[in-house]
Amino acid sequence: MRSPLSIALLALALGACASTSESAGGDSLTAHVGQYSPAPTGIARPRVGIPSFSVTGANAKQEMNEVAADQLSTLLVRSQRFNVIERAQLDKLLDEQSLGGNVRPGELAATGEVRGVDYLMIGKVSNLRTKVAKKKRGFGLGKVSGLIGIGAADYEKEDIEISTDCGVDLRLVSPSSGEVVAANFSEYKRTDSAAAVGVEILGWNADASADLQISDDDYGKILRLALDDAVRKMLPDLDQFLVSTHTAD
Numbered sequence: 001m002r003s004p005l006s007i008a009l010l011a012l013a014l015g016a017c018a019s020t021s022e023s024a025g026g027d028s029l030t031a032h033v034g035q036y037s038p039a040p041t042g043i044a045r046p047r048v049g050i051p052s053f054s055v056t057g058a059n060a061k062q063e064m065n066e067v068a069a070d071q072l073s074t075l076l077v078r079s080q081r082f083n084v085i086e087r088a089q090l091d092k093l094l095d096e097q098s099l100g101g102n103v104r105p106g107e108l109a110a111t112g113e114v115r116g117v118d119y120l121m122i123g124k125v126s127n128l129r130t131k132v133a134k135k136k137r138g139f140g141l142g143k144v145s146g147l148i149g150i151g152a153a154d155y156e157k158e159d160i161e162i163s164t165d166c167g168v169d170l171r172l173v174s175p176s177s178g179e180v181v182a183a184n185f186s187e188y189k190r191t192d193s194a195a196a197v198g199v200e201i202l203g204w205n206a207d208a209s210a211d212l213q214i215s216d217d218d219y220g221k222i223l224r225l226a227l228d229d230a231v232r233k234m235l236p237d238l239d240q241f242l243v244s245t246h247t248a249d
Helices: 004-024 064-079 087-096 216-245
Strands: 047-049 083-085 119-137 157-173 180-193
Touching: 047 087, 064 083, 064 087, 064 119, 064 216, 083 087, 119 216, 157 216, 180 216
Parallel strands: 047 083, 047 119
Antiparallel strands: 119 157, 157 180
16 A cells, blocks of 8 residues: 555645646647638639737737737738738828728728729738636645645645637628628637746736736737638638639739
């Protein structure tokens, strides 16, 4: 029969193995972002520009409007269905053609042909709410009877859970006519560990009652996950449209 001390040491060893495994598997969700089904064969890729988004909600910040647009630009490039115009280049095109007022964050305010762009992808992220919680579980050495001198050194594994809830509205629009040629609105709701999402938590070493937060940079990862989910859901409509109207000669 194993002694209480050997049981405790075994628990520590198992805990160390679990931590290593989780670290190796960290960022597992974002690893698959941008990996989509192949584009339909024979399509001619139209030129698409992505203006600043409108991001609203309890955790929204002004800079997220540009972050979301940049994230979607990367995802559309990865989809291999469009030639994506950089946001800075799009702004330049609009200014040169005196069309800067036609496009506002999350909306096409006025129609007008934009030379150099076939379509605009208008995007909104609404009701963005992110909750970070600390959940304790594990094995406490202080609970093993018969141990001497280490009763106060409880071993606890702390999980950080991130819950995200938002709506994502994507519309592929012809700027000259205002026609919406493909669209998708979906709700994104997910709860995952911080390790799976690959974000750093501010206040990790604080006590259990501390207000845990996500860094501004890591909000970009959360937006990328939500946008990736929306793009996947929109792909069937996009492919149907591209096949019907942009088949290469």
